[in-house]
Amino acid sequence: MTTRNGPRKAEAIFAATLELLAEHGYDKLAIEAVAARSGVNKTTLYRWWPSKDALLAAALRDSGLFAVDVPDTGGLRGDLLAVATQIHRLLTSERTAPVVTAALTAGPRRPELGDVARSFFADRMAREQPIFDRATARGELRAGVDPVLVMDLLAGAIWFRLLLRGGEAAPKFLEEVVDTVLGGAA
Protein backbone atom coordinates (compact mmCIF):
# COMPACT_ATOMS: atom_id res chain seq x y z
CA MET A 1 0.00 0.00 0.00
CA THR A 2 1.36 3.37 -0.99
CA THR A 3 0.19 6.61 0.55
CA ARG A 4 0.56 10.19 -0.51
CA ASN A 5 1.05 12.90 2.03
CA GLY A 6 0.08 15.86 -0.05
CA PRO A 7 -2.41 18.38 1.31
CA ARG A 8 -5.34 16.37 0.00
CA LYS A 9 -4.46 13.32 2.07
CA ALA A 10 -3.62 15.43 5.10
CA GLU A 11 -7.12 16.87 4.96
CA ALA A 12 -8.61 13.33 4.96
CA ILE A 13 -6.46 12.44 7.97
CA PHE A 14 -7.49 15.60 9.82
CA ALA A 15 -11.16 15.04 8.98
CA ALA A 16 -10.99 11.47 10.29
CA THR A 17 -9.26 12.67 13.46
CA LEU A 18 -11.90 15.29 14.21
CA GLU A 19 -14.81 13.01 13.30
CA LEU A 20 -13.54 10.33 15.67
CA LEU A 21 -13.00 12.93 18.39
CA ALA A 22 -16.58 14.15 18.01
CA GLU A 23 -18.01 10.64 17.91
CA HIS A 24 -16.12 8.97 20.74
CA GLY A 25 -14.37 11.68 22.75
CA TYR A 26 -10.68 12.24 23.37
CA ASP A 27 -10.06 9.14 25.49
CA LYS A 28 -11.08 6.75 22.75
CA LEU A 29 -9.38 8.65 19.96
CA ALA A 30 -6.66 6.33 18.63
CA ILE A 31 -4.17 6.70 15.79
CA GLU A 32 -5.13 3.18 14.64
CA ALA A 33 -8.74 4.29 14.12
CA VAL A 34 -7.63 7.42 12.26
CA ALA A 35 -5.52 5.21 10.01
CA ALA A 36 -8.43 2.89 9.30
CA ARG A 37 -10.89 5.67 8.54
CA SER A 38 -8.58 7.77 6.39
CA GLY A 39 -7.06 4.81 4.56
CA VAL A 40 -3.54 5.81 5.53
CA ASN A 41 -0.98 3.42 6.96
CA LYS A 42 -0.54 3.70 10.72
CA THR A 43 3.24 3.91 10.46
CA THR A 44 2.88 6.79 8.03
CA LEU A 45 0.79 8.67 10.57
CA TYR A 46 3.36 8.07 13.29
CA ARG A 47 6.12 9.29 11.01
CA TRP A 48 4.37 12.65 10.60
CA TRP A 49 2.80 12.98 14.04
CA PRO A 50 4.61 11.15 16.85
CA SER A 51 1.66 11.20 19.22
CA LYS A 52 -2.11 11.46 19.38
CA ASP A 53 -1.82 14.98 20.77
CA ALA A 54 0.49 16.08 17.96
CA LEU A 55 -2.00 14.77 15.39
CA LEU A 56 -4.94 16.37 17.19
CA ALA A 57 -3.16 19.72 17.42
CA ALA A 58 -2.37 19.64 13.71
CA ALA A 59 -5.95 18.64 12.85
CA LEU A 60 -7.50 21.41 14.94
CA ARG A 61 -5.05 24.00 13.61
CA ASP A 62 -4.81 23.04 9.95
CA SER A 63 -8.08 21.31 9.08
CA GLY A 64 -10.26 23.16 6.62
CA LEU A 65 -13.08 22.60 9.08
CA PHE A 66 -11.80 25.41 11.28
CA ALA A 67 -10.24 27.54 8.57
CA VAL A 68 -10.44 31.22 9.45
CA ASP A 69 -11.40 33.48 6.63
CA VAL A 70 -9.66 36.58 7.97
CA PRO A 71 -11.87 39.44 6.86
CA ASP A 72 -10.77 42.77 5.43
CA THR A 73 -13.90 44.89 5.24
CA GLY A 74 -12.07 48.20 5.38
CA GLY A 75 -13.01 48.92 8.99
CA LEU A 76 -12.44 47.42 12.43
CA ARG A 77 -16.16 47.14 13.23
CA GLY A 78 -16.88 45.21 10.04
CA ASP A 79 -13.85 42.97 10.54
CA LEU A 80 -14.78 42.13 14.14
CA LEU A 81 -18.38 41.49 13.17
CA ALA A 82 -17.20 39.06 10.48
CA VAL A 83 -14.95 37.30 13.00
CA ALA A 84 -17.78 37.14 15.55
CA THR A 85 -20.07 35.65 12.92
CA GLN A 86 -17.46 32.99 12.13
CA ILE A 87 -17.01 32.11 15.82
CA HIS A 88 -20.78 31.85 16.20
CA ARG A 89 -20.95 29.54 13.20
CA LEU A 90 -18.16 27.31 14.52
CA LEU A 91 -20.00 26.95 17.83
CA THR A 92 -23.41 26.21 16.31
CA SER A 93 -23.07 24.53 12.91
CA GLU A 94 -23.80 20.82 12.66
CA ARG A 95 -20.37 20.06 11.21
CA THR A 96 -18.22 21.89 13.72
CA ALA A 97 -20.18 22.18 16.99
CA PRO A 98 -19.69 18.49 18.01
CA VAL A 99 -15.93 18.77 17.42
CA VAL A 100 -15.70 21.99 19.43
CA THR A 101 -17.70 20.43 22.24
CA ALA A 102 -15.56 17.29 22.29
CA ALA A 103 -12.35 19.33 22.32
CA LEU A 104 -13.72 21.61 25.04
CA THR A 105 -14.85 18.79 27.28
CA ALA A 106 -11.59 16.88 26.78
CA GLY A 107 -9.35 19.82 27.50
CA PRO A 108 -9.60 21.02 31.07
CA ARG A 109 -9.15 17.62 32.68
CA ARG A 110 -6.05 16.73 30.68
CA PRO A 111 -3.05 18.95 31.19
CA GLU A 112 -1.34 17.37 28.16
CA LEU A 113 -4.02 18.97 26.00
CA GLY A 114 -3.11 22.42 27.28
CA ASP A 115 -0.34 22.68 24.70
CA VAL A 116 -2.81 21.75 21.96
CA ALA A 117 -5.15 24.56 23.02
CA ARG A 118 -2.32 27.07 23.38
CA SER A 119 -1.00 26.16 19.95
CA PHE A 120 -4.45 26.40 18.37
CA PHE A 121 -5.30 29.80 19.82
CA ALA A 122 -1.81 31.23 19.26
CA ASP A 123 -2.05 30.26 15.60
CA ARG A 124 -5.51 31.77 15.33
CA MET A 125 -4.38 35.00 17.01
CA ALA A 126 -1.45 35.28 14.57
CA ARG A 127 -3.90 35.07 11.68
CA GLU A 128 -6.17 37.70 13.21
CA GLN A 129 -3.35 40.10 14.04
CA PRO A 130 -3.52 41.89 10.63
CA ILE A 131 -7.06 43.03 11.53
CA PHE A 132 -5.57 44.95 14.44
CA ASP A 133 -2.51 46.16 12.53
CA ARG A 134 -4.77 47.70 9.91
CA ALA A 135 -7.06 49.15 12.59
CA THR A 136 -4.05 50.73 14.32
CA ALA A 137 -2.87 52.19 11.03
CA ARG A 138 -6.34 53.67 10.49
CA GLY A 139 -6.39 55.05 14.05
CA GLU A 140 -9.36 52.87 15.02
CA LEU A 141 -7.78 51.18 18.05
CA ARG A 142 -7.03 53.04 21.25
CA ALA A 143 -3.30 53.16 22.04
CA GLY A 144 -2.25 50.48 24.50
CA VAL A 145 -5.19 48.15 23.87
CA ASP A 146 -3.99 44.55 23.55
CA PRO A 147 -5.48 42.75 20.51
CA VAL A 148 -5.41 39.47 22.46
CA LEU A 149 -7.63 41.07 25.10
CA VAL A 150 -10.03 42.27 22.41
CA MET A 151 -10.27 38.72 21.09
CA ASP A 152 -10.75 37.38 24.65
CA LEU A 153 -13.71 39.73 25.07
CA LEU A 154 -15.20 39.05 21.65
CA ALA A 155 -14.80 35.28 21.58
CA GLY A 156 -15.31 34.91 25.32
CA ALA A 157 -18.69 36.66 25.29
CA ILE A 158 -19.96 34.43 22.47
CA TRP A 159 -18.65 31.23 24.12
CA PHE A 160 -20.06 32.27 27.46
CA ARG A 161 -23.50 33.15 26.11
CA LEU A 162 -23.83 30.00 23.99
CA LEU A 163 -22.04 27.27 25.92
CA LEU A 164 -22.22 28.32 29.57
CA ARG A 165 -25.28 30.51 29.92
CA GLY A 166 -27.09 28.30 27.41
CA GLY A 167 -28.55 31.30 25.63
CA GLU A 168 -29.05 32.34 22.06
CA ALA A 169 -26.62 34.46 20.10
CA ALA A 170 -28.73 36.06 17.40
CA PRO A 171 -27.12 38.44 14.86
CA LYS A 172 -28.27 41.36 17.02
CA PHE A 173 -26.31 39.93 19.96
CA LEU A 174 -23.14 39.72 17.86
CA GLU A 175 -23.55 43.38 16.86
CA GLU A 176 -24.05 44.39 20.48
CA VAL A 177 -20.93 42.49 21.51
CA VAL A 178 -18.81 44.20 18.84
CA ASP A 179 -20.26 47.65 19.55
CA THR A 180 -19.73 47.29 23.30
CA VAL A 181 -16.17 46.01 22.87
CA LEU A 182 -15.41 48.99 20.64
CA GLY A 183 -17.45 51.73 22.32
CA GLY A 184 -17.60 50.54 25.92
CA ALA A 185 -20.52 50.07 28.31
CA ALA A 186 -19.92 53.26 30.27
Added chain:
Amino acid sequence: MTTRNGPRKAEAIFAATLELLAEHGYDKLAIEAVAARSGVNKTTLYRWWPSKDALLAAALRDSGLFAVDVPDTGGLRGDLLAVATQIHRLLTSERTAPVVTAALTAGPRRPELGDVARSFFADRMAREQPIFDRATARGELRAGVDPVLVMDLLAGAIWFRLLLRGGEAAPKFLEEVVDTVLGGAA
Protein backbone atom coordinates in the same frame (compact mmCIF):
# COMPACT_ATOMS: atom_id res chain seq x y z
CA MET B 1 -31.34 7.24 61.92
CA THR B 2 -32.70 10.75 62.12
CA THR B 3 -31.56 13.53 59.86
CA ARG B 4 -31.97 17.26 60.03
CA ASN B 5 -32.51 19.30 56.92
CA GLY B 6 -31.58 22.68 58.25
CA PRO B 7 -29.10 24.83 56.32
CA ARG B 8 -26.15 23.17 58.08
CA LYS B 9 -27.02 19.72 56.77
CA ALA B 10 -27.87 21.06 53.33
CA GLU B 11 -24.38 22.52 53.13
CA ALA B 12 -22.87 19.09 53.95
CA ILE B 13 -25.03 17.51 51.24
CA PHE B 14 -24.02 20.16 48.69
CA ALA B 15 -20.35 19.83 49.64
CA ALA B 16 -20.50 16.05 49.20
CA THR B 17 -22.24 16.46 45.84
CA LEU B 18 -19.61 18.86 44.50
CA GLU B 19 -16.68 16.87 45.91
CA LEU B 20 -17.95 13.71 44.24
CA LEU B 21 -18.51 15.59 41.00
CA ALA B 22 -14.94 16.89 41.07
CA GLU B 23 -13.49 13.50 42.00
CA HIS B 24 -15.36 11.21 39.62
CA GLY B 25 -17.13 13.36 37.03
CA TYR B 26 -20.81 13.75 36.30
CA ASP B 27 -21.42 10.24 34.96
CA LYS B 28 -20.37 8.56 38.19
CA LEU B 29 -22.09 11.05 40.46
CA ALA B 30 -24.80 9.08 42.31
CA ILE B 31 -27.29 10.09 44.98
CA GLU B 32 -26.30 6.93 46.91
CA ALA B 33 -22.71 8.15 47.14
CA VAL B 34 -23.83 11.63 48.23
CA ALA B 35 -25.94 10.00 50.94
CA ALA B 36 -23.00 7.91 52.16
CA ARG B 37 -20.57 10.81 52.25
CA SER B 38 -22.89 13.35 53.85
CA GLY B 39 -24.38 10.87 56.33
CA VAL B 40 -27.92 11.60 55.17
CA ASN B 41 -30.46 8.93 54.34
CA LYS B 42 -30.91 8.33 50.60
CA THR B 43 -34.68 8.56 50.82
CA THR B 44 -34.34 11.92 52.51
CA LEU B 45 -32.26 13.19 49.61
CA TYR B 46 -34.82 11.95 47.10
CA ARG B 47 -37.60 13.66 49.05
CA TRP B 48 -35.86 17.03 48.65
CA TRP B 49 -34.30 16.57 45.22
CA PRO B 50 -36.10 14.11 42.93
CA SER B 51 -33.13 13.64 40.59
CA LYS B 52 -29.38 13.87 40.39
CA ASP B 53 -29.69 16.97 38.20
CA ALA B 54 -32.00 18.67 40.69
CA LEU B 55 -29.50 18.02 43.48
CA LEU B 56 -26.58 19.18 41.36
CA ALA B 57 -28.39 22.36 40.35
CA ALA B 58 -29.16 23.15 43.98
CA ALA B 59 -25.59 22.40 45.03
CA LEU B 60 -24.05 24.62 42.35
CA ARG B 61 -26.51 27.42 43.04
CA ASP B 62 -26.74 27.33 46.82
CA SER B 63 -23.46 25.89 48.06
CA GLY B 64 -21.30 28.28 50.00
CA LEU B 65 -18.47 27.16 47.76
CA PHE B 66 -19.76 29.37 44.96
CA ALA B 67 -21.33 32.07 47.08
CA VAL B 68 -21.15 35.42 45.37
CA ASP B 69 -20.22 38.29 47.58
CA VAL B 70 -21.98 40.98 45.55
CA PRO B 71 -19.79 44.03 45.97
CA ASP B 72 -20.92 47.60 46.59
CA THR B 73 -17.80 49.73 46.29
CA GLY B 74 -19.66 52.90 45.38
CA GLY B 75 -18.70 52.76 41.70
CA LEU B 76 -19.26 50.50 38.70
CA ARG B 77 -15.55 50.07 37.99
CA GLY B 78 -14.83 48.94 41.54
CA ASP B 79 -17.82 46.62 41.58
CA LEU B 80 -16.89 44.98 38.27
CA LEU B 81 -13.29 44.60 39.37
CA ALA B 82 -14.46 42.86 42.54
CA VAL B 83 -16.70 40.53 40.52
CA ALA B 84 -13.85 39.82 38.06
CA THR B 85 -11.56 38.98 40.97
CA GLN B 86 -14.15 36.56 42.37
CA ILE B 87 -14.59 34.85 38.99
CA HIS B 88 -10.83 34.54 38.68
CA ARG B 89 -10.63 32.99 42.14
CA LEU B 90 -13.42 30.48 41.37
CA LEU B 91 -11.57 29.38 38.23
CA THR B 92 -8.17 29.04 39.88
CA SER B 93 -8.49 28.19 43.58
CA GLU B 94 -7.75 24.66 44.69
CA ARG B 95 -11.16 24.25 46.28
CA THR B 96 -13.33 25.42 43.41
CA ALA B 97 -11.37 24.94 40.16
CA PRO B 98 -11.84 21.13 40.05
CA VAL B 99 -15.60 21.51 40.55
CA VAL B 100 -15.84 24.17 37.85
CA THR B 101 -13.84 22.00 35.46
CA ALA B 102 -15.97 18.93 36.16
CA ALA B 103 -19.18 20.90 35.65
CA LEU B 104 -17.81 22.50 32.50
CA THR B 105 -16.68 19.23 30.96
CA ALA B 106 -19.93 17.48 31.88
CA GLY B 107 -22.20 20.16 30.51
CA PRO B 108 -21.94 20.51 26.75
CA ARG B 109 -22.38 16.82 25.96
CA ARG B 110 -25.47 16.39 28.12
CA PRO B 111 -28.52 18.40 27.11
CA GLU B 112 -30.19 17.54 30.43
CA LEU B 113 -27.53 19.62 32.16
CA GLY B 114 -28.46 22.68 30.11
CA ASP B 115 -31.21 23.50 32.57
CA VAL B 116 -28.75 23.27 35.44
CA ALA B 117 -26.42 25.76 33.75
CA ARG B 118 -29.27 28.10 32.81
CA SER B 119 -30.59 28.02 36.37
CA PHE B 120 -27.13 28.64 37.83
CA PHE B 121 -26.30 31.61 35.63
CA ALA B 122 -29.80 33.11 35.85
CA ASP B 123 -29.56 33.02 39.63
CA ARG B 124 -26.09 34.58 39.52
CA MET B 125 -27.25 37.31 37.16
CA ALA B 126 -30.18 38.13 39.45
CA ARG B 127 -27.73 38.62 42.32
CA GLU B 128 -25.47 40.83 40.20
CA GLN B 129 -28.31 42.95 38.85
CA PRO B 130 -28.16 45.49 41.74
CA ILE B 131 -24.63 46.41 40.60
CA PHE B 132 -26.11 47.59 37.33
CA ASP B 133 -29.19 49.20 38.89
CA ARG B 134 -26.94 51.32 41.09
CA ALA B 135 -24.66 52.12 38.14
CA THR B 136 -27.65 53.22 36.08
CA ALA B 137 -28.87 55.41 38.94
CA ARG B 138 -25.42 57.00 39.12
CA GLY B 139 -25.37 57.50 35.33
CA GLU B 140 -22.37 55.18 34.89
CA LEU B 141 -23.94 52.83 32.35
CA ARG B 142 -24.69 53.89 28.81
CA ALA B 143 -28.42 53.78 28.01
CA GLY B 144 -29.45 50.59 26.25
CA VAL B 145 -26.49 48.50 27.41
CA ASP B 146 -27.68 45.07 28.56
CA PRO B 147 -26.18 44.04 31.94
CA VAL B 148 -26.24 40.40 30.80
CA LEU B 149 -24.02 41.35 27.87
CA VAL B 150 -21.63 43.16 30.21
CA MET B 151 -21.36 40.00 32.32
CA ASP B 152 -20.88 37.87 29.17
CA LEU B 153 -17.94 40.09 28.21
CA LEU B 154 -16.44 40.23 31.71
CA ALA B 155 -16.82 36.57 32.65
CA GLY B 156 -16.30 35.35 29.08
CA ALA B 157 -12.94 37.09 28.72
CA ILE B 158 -11.66 35.58 31.97
CA TRP B 159 -12.94 32.08 31.11
CA PHE B 160 -11.53 32.33 27.61
CA ARG B 161 -8.10 33.52 28.73
CA LEU B 162 -7.76 30.95 31.51
CA LEU B 163 -9.52 27.84 30.28
CA LEU B 164 -9.35 27.99 26.49
CA ARG B 165 -6.30 30.07 25.64
CA GLY B 166 -4.48 28.50 28.59
CA GLY B 167 -3.03 31.83 29.62
CA GLU B 168 -2.55 33.69 32.84
CA ALA B 169 -4.99 36.21 34.26
CA ALA B 170 -2.90 38.40 36.51
CA PRO B 171 -4.51 41.29 38.41
CA LYS B 172 -3.38 43.63 35.62
CA PHE B 173 -5.33 41.54 33.11
CA LEU B 174 -8.50 41.81 35.20
CA GLU B 175 -8.11 45.61 35.33
CA GLU B 176 -7.62 45.75 31.56
CA VAL B 177 -10.73 43.65 31.03
CA VAL B 178 -12.86 45.92 33.21
CA ASP B 179 -11.44 49.11 31.71
CA THR B 180 -11.95 47.89 28.16
CA VAL B 181 -15.50 46.72 28.87
CA LEU B 182 -16.29 50.14 30.34
CA GLY B 183 -14.25 52.42 28.07
CA GLY B 184 -14.10 50.42 24.86
CA ALA B 185 -11.19 49.43 22.64
CA ALA B 186 -11.80 52.06 19.97
